[in-house]
Amino acid sequence: MKIIKGGVTAPKGFLAGSTSCGIKKSGKTDLALLFSTTPCVTAGTFTTNRVKSGSVVLSIERLKKGSAQAVFVNSGNANCCVGKKEIKDAREITSLAARKLNLKNDSILIASTGIIGRPLPVNKIKNGIKGLIQNLSKSNGTSFAKAIMTTDTVHKEIAVEINIKGKVVKVAGAVKGAGMICPNMATMLAFFTTDAVIEKEALKQAFKESVYDSFNKITIDGDMSTNDSAIIFANSMAGNSVIKKNTRDYAIFLDAIKFVAKELSRKIVLDGEGATRFIEIIVKDAKTENMAGSIARHIANSNLVKTMIAGGDPNWGRIAASAGASGVKINSGRMDIYFGRVLVMKNGAGVNVSRMLLLDIFRKKEIKIVVDLKSGKYTDRIWTCDFTEEYVKINSEYEA
Amino acid sequence: MKIIKGGVTAPKGFLAGSTSCGIKKSGKTDLALLFSTTPCVTAGTFTTNRVKSGSVVLSIERLKKGSAQAVFVNSGNANCCVGKKEIKDAREITSLAARKLNLKNDSILIASTGIIGRPLPVNKIKNGIKGLIQNLSKSNGTSFAKAIMTTDTVHKEIAVEINIKGKVVKVAGAVKGAGMICPNMATMLAFFTTDAVIEKEALKQAFKESVYDSFNKITIDGDMSTNDSAIIFANSMAGNSVIKKNTRDYAIFLDAIKFVAKELSRKIVLDGEGATRFIEIIVKDAKTENMAGSIARHIANSNLVKTMIAGGDPNWGRIAASAGASGVKINSGRMDIYFGRVLVMKNGAGVNVSRMLLLDIFRKKEIKIVVDLKSGKYTDRIWTCDFTEEYVKINSEYEA
Structure with missing residues (x-):
């Protein structure tokens, strides 16, 4: 090709x-x-x-x-x-x-x-x-x-x-x-x-x-x-x-x-409205592909996750909270989260990582976030973008 | 009391x-x-x-x-x-x-x-x-x-x-x-x-x-x-x-x-973050209370609806689109939408209403939006607020 x-x-x-x-x-x-x-x-x-x-x-x-x-x-x-x-x-x-x-x-x-x-x-x-x-x-x-x-x-x-x-x-x-x-x-x-x-x-x-x-x-x-x-x-x-x-x-x-x-x-x-960053959310090792997809989509649509990325703040807690709120019955005590290749949460608890390293990852144009459920063999991914003030501006502008 | x-x-x-x-x-x-x-x-x-x-x-x-x-x-x-x-x-x-x-x-x-x-x-x-x-x-x-x-x-x-x-x-x-x-x-x-x-x-x-x-x-x-x-x-x-x-x-x-x-x-x-308006979404005459609630919640969580209200723009099309996207099987050809008491969409089609009148409704601190499905006898409501640039600002601020 x-x-x-x-x-x-x-x-x-x-x-x-x-x-x-x-x-x-x-x-x-x-x-x-x-x-x-x-x-x-x-x-x-x-x-x-x-x-x-x-x-x-x-x-x-x-x-x-x-x-x-x-x-x-x-x-x-x-x-x-x-x-x-x-x-x-x-x-x-x-x-x-x-x-x-x-x-x-x-x-x-x-x-x-x-x-x-x-x-x-x-x-x-x-x-x-x-x-x-x-x-x-x-x-x-x-x-x-x-x-x-x-x-x-x-x-x-x-x-x-x-x-x-x-x-x-x-x-x-x-x-x-x-x-x-x-x-x-x-x-x-x-x-x-x-x-x-x-x-x-x-x-x-x-x-x-x-x-x-x-x-x-x-x-x-x-x-x-x-x-x-x-x-x-x-x-x-x-x-x-x-x-x-x-x-x-x-x-x-x-x-x-x-x-x-x-x-x-x-x-x-x-080209997402107001977007400054491309985000790949990968959910792996779920019990079904559907479960992986639901969690990935829920995270990708979370305003808190998207505004966090707009702000360049590597706060993995918001990813964990969003995964937990997806409606899929996950075992939070088994869940790992990676920013790029860096493990930031292991078995539901934060890992001690250099904040500078994470800030560097969040400064890049493309960010990969991986949630590993360690509960099965299915993976899915969603692409999304960050959520900036510009999005609100574009969508709230008075239309005459 | x-x-x-x-x-x-x-x-x-x-x-x-x-x-x-x-x-x-x-x-x-x-x-x-x-x-x-x-x-x-x-x-x-x-x-x-x-x-x-x-x-x-x-x-x-x-x-x-x-x-x-x-x-x-x-x-x-x-x-x-x-x-x-x-x-x-x-x-x-x-x-x-x-x-x-x-x-x-x-x-x-x-x-x-x-x-x-x-x-x-x-x-x-x-x-x-x-x-x-x-x-x-x-x-x-x-x-x-x-x-x-x-x-x-x-x-x-x-x-x-x-x-x-x-x-x-x-x-x-x-x-x-x-x-x-x-x-x-x-x-x-x-x-x-x-x-x-x-x-x-x-x-x-x-x-x-x-x-x-x-x-x-x-x-x-x-x-x-x-x-x-x-x-x-x-x-x-x-x-x-x-x-x-x-x-x-x-x-x-x-x-x-x-x-x-x-x-x-x-x-x-x-007191919603960045909010300037209180919005009541009422979905009435649904087949079940659950259906009414799901549609109301979907509209209340729509960024497009919330940014529209932040912008003071009475664009009922976004309400209709959000209701249709809720996953509930509605008959869009029966759906009416009201801003306050003003009918803006009847049977799925726009009604000719003075834009000035609608702009006045949207200038108020509290806005009521009613979606009438005309398909049953159940009603539900959700309260939400508008979605402003301030929300994004609050939530994207870099946390040291």
């Missing part, structure tokens, strides 16, 4: 475009389109929030058949909590785009991100569609990644190349996500492209595993969005022999897509 | 004292003692954190028999994550205090609050005990409430008087709690006193119900402490006819203790 230049348009046959239609007051690009010149096998995962954007509802419906050819994205408005209008608007916008792209209506998906509770400015968007389609190009992968941003400070994309029995196959992705605002609300959107020839079920399975291992294992502020959408398109243009489940080719493909998803999820955490 | 002056020493036969032994660098009082001149029926509830302070462990053990006569409190050090030393220290300190008070060892409970992971300065504390006991007095209720503070900005106490078949009975309490630091970690401690004559089981039941309805329904930062302790002493000195379960007298007593507990829990939220 090799990292190559570019984003979602790196794989063969994918075009992307962006334009500004005026949803963002700043005038920045707020419409984006990803289009494959040939039909694709597709798969997706979406927010489990019981309050879902109409855009999410429509995409879930259209993805049932497992194929599509394009996705229309708007940023600046979540198309959520507006009532029946949400789905009506999503249908109307995608119909117009489909007509201009010469696609069937159900071959185009939609994703939205931005403020909740305001109707989409449908006319503005419709006016923007023509320019958006004219902008479609092989060279606009990065503009696509930029147009889907809200509070993100950097655009996020990556592409890799693998070899499937002598054929070059590319896998790429672009994401947005930094918390949940715009300035009121944002979310995670992820779009993956590949020119692989792959069976529908194999793609679905590989994508599910990749998302589980990446986007499902990060947290910035613990608040779940109404709009999270991750979608993958595979357009078969690499001409490789078809990838089937449980084969060596599948394993190679899975590796690539997992890598892309993990790198993109890492970029989201690094 | 009548609110009367004073705190834990308002009921007959209770003395309190405080002193400074040097745990707090500021020199503020850090040892406190609450003592009844006669034996008491006692009950308590404690943190469910799997990591518990040795002080909590010892008090739970001693409370099993349902009687005690005093509680020793230190603030500034949680006596937690120190290993076996925690219980040893707690025993040693309480033994010394018991000897000086002429009590059996198991008649004195202990509670600690403050930083985690540092051994109690046992010698300092032992040196302080003599002065602490000499300080015991009927007039030191308020000094007691002050000595248990950590990051609290105000001391918190209340006392009421009720009439049980012609006899005056008093119920009082003092609490500390404002978040979880010192500057690294603090917690909620609550001490109740009453001179009522009451059966052990009746006291236990009444106390459990009161705590459920008060301290269990507040949240400041969602982080659960290792040291939460709530203890009640009933010393029978009012000379009323004994209060038994399921009687009219019990109902009167329950009312009083519930009132005291609710008022004290309210004071904690009002």
Whole structure:
């Protein structure tokens, strides 16, 4: 596997475009389109929030058949909590785009991100569609990644190349996500492209595993969005022999897509609102993977842990308290905690360690915290970021 | 029921004292003692954190028999994550205090609050005990409430008087709690006193119900402490006819203790770290009380909701998103949201309301948010506070 230049348009046959239609007051690009010149096998995962954007509802419906050819994205408005209008608007916008792209209506998906509770400015968007389609190009992968941003400070994309029995196959992705605002609300959107020839079920399975291992294992502020959408398109243009489940080719493909998803999820955490540090929480030797994951997530979402790291204070007591509060029945008398490789708590009691050493660890941009339960053989990890005054500032700013 | 002056020493036969032994660098009082001149029926509830302070462990053990006569409190050090030393220290300190008070060892409970992971300065504390006991007095209720503070900005106490078949009975309490630091970690401690004559089981039941309805329904930062302790002493000195379960007298007593507990829990939220606003989240017409409570708690712990209120921005979309993310299977298309009495979302869609009106509601010190699920007949509520940059500042401050 090799990292190559570019984003979602790196794989063969994918075009992307962006334009500004005026949803963002700043005038920045707020419409984006990803289009494959040939039909694709597709798969997706979406927010489990019981309050879902109409855009999410429509995409879930259209993805049932497992194929599509394009996705229309708007940023600046979540198309959520507006009532029946949400789905009506999503249908109307995608119909117009489909007509201009010469696609069937159900071959185009939609994703939205931005403020909740305001109707989409449908006319503005419709006016923007023509320019958006004219902008479609092989060279606009990065503009696509930029147009889907809200509070993100950097655009996020990556592409890799693998070899499937002598054929070059590319896998790429672009994401947005930094918390949940715009300035009121944002979310995670992820779009993956590949020119692989792959069976529908194999793609679905590989994508599910990749998302589980990446986007499902990060947290910035613990608040779940109404709009999270991750979608993958595979357009078969690499001409490789078809990838089937449980084969060596599948394993190679899975590796690539997992890598892309993990790198993109890492970029989201690094760009967390107000964040100054990337934190890896590893919980090991738990009775089940689920227990390890629950504890890791609980620690990663603890405001006390996150503010402590923002302050550069190596107070492992907060880690222990958070692990104990996770709801998992741990034996605190067996629990060890490490900051980086340094043991700071052994069997539930503090270890005498140089505070200077710990302060050094906490000064680094990336911090690893390991909780060893010594009670089983399962490990899990969560990536998170620290919690600074800037986060509160970003999220409490009065929105006129 | 009548609110009367004073705190834990308002009921007959209770003395309190405080002193400074040097745990707090500021020199503020850090040892406190609450003592009844006669034996008491006692009950308590404690943190469910799997990591518990040795002080909590010892008090739970001693409370099993349902009687005690005093509680020793230190603030500034949680006596937690120190290993076996925690219980040893707690025993040693309480033994010394018991000897000086002429009590059996198991008649004195202990509670600690403050930083985690540092051994109690046992010698300092032992040196302080003599002065602490000499300080015991009927007039030191308020000094007691002050000595248990950590990051609290105000001391918190209340006392009421009720009439049980012609006899005056008093119920009082003092609490500390404002978040979880010192500057690294603090917690909620609550001490109740009453001179009522009451059966052990009746006291236990009444106390459990009161705590459920008060301290269990507040949240400041969602982080659960290792040291939460709530203890009640009933010393029978009012000379009323004994209060038994399921009687009219019990109902009167329950009312009083519930009132005291609710008022004290309210004071904690009002004193939340960095908080500028008191927020009541009510979830109504849910299928079960548990569902209502889960949604209310999820909203109350959402950083996006709390920062929004800090910013004075009436963005109900965040409330809807948080309700949907609570894990409870709600029908978002039936959900209504009110700010105060103003309907802002009806059946999952925004209502056209004057923004000026909403901004006015959000400018008030106390804000009520109602989520109506229209799916059943159960209601629950949680009290919380907003989330300001000051919270992050308090909790990220480097601790030397």
